[in-house]
Amino acid sequence: MTARVGRTLLLILALLALAPAAAAAAADCRVTSLPEIEDEVMCPICGVPLVNAGGQQAENERNFIRDLVDQCRTERQIKAALVDEYGNEVLAMPDDEGFGLAAYLVPIGGIALAAVALAIGAVRWRRARDSGGAAPAGGGAPQERDDRDLDSDLRRYDL
Numbered sequence: 001m002t003a004r005v006g007r008t009l010l011l012i013l014a015l016l017a018l019a020p021a022a023a024a025a026a027a028d029c030r031v032t033s034l035p036e037i038e039d040e041v042m043c044p045i046c047g048v049p050l051v052n053a054g055g056q057q058a059e060n061e062r063n064f065i066r067d068l069v070d071q072c073r074t075e076r077q078i079k080a081a082l083v084d085e086y087g088n089e090v091l092a093m094p095d096d097e098g099f100g101l102a103a104y105l106v107p108i109g110g111i112a113l114a115a116v117a118l119a120i121g122a123v124r125w126r127r128a129r130d131s132g133g134a135a136p137a138g139g140g141a142p143q144e145r146d147d148r149d150l151d152s153d154l155r156r157y158d159l
Helices: 002-027 034-038 056-070 075-086 098-130 142-157
Strands: none
Touching (some): 034 056, 034 075, 056 075
């Protein structure tokens, strides 16, 4: 009987040791929060981000999200539930697949194209500058021409 009492006490001690961890996990099951979701979803009625929306529909959507947060749903699960409830228009960000992927790729492609154009232009400009470019009209080096023009102007205005 002593072995049985010892095993029972050991089991009770193990359960007591695990109880705080289980309670903490249950109390902190919130994987996401309303403010994190509000920035990424839209009000289906007014078409503005939920964080900026007012009115009864926006409050209903916030309550829907709060209920899902209280159920310890992840951000992805909450967004899926919102799409099921309100449709795809509720998502503020485009999908990262299919046609929605173009919303991410087009700006990146435009920036890359602009960078290539600037690089090509800089190389051409540098080559033109290094080779001296076209000879200035009027002959001679620019410094010599400026000196001649200055002398000519001074003689014209001398008395």
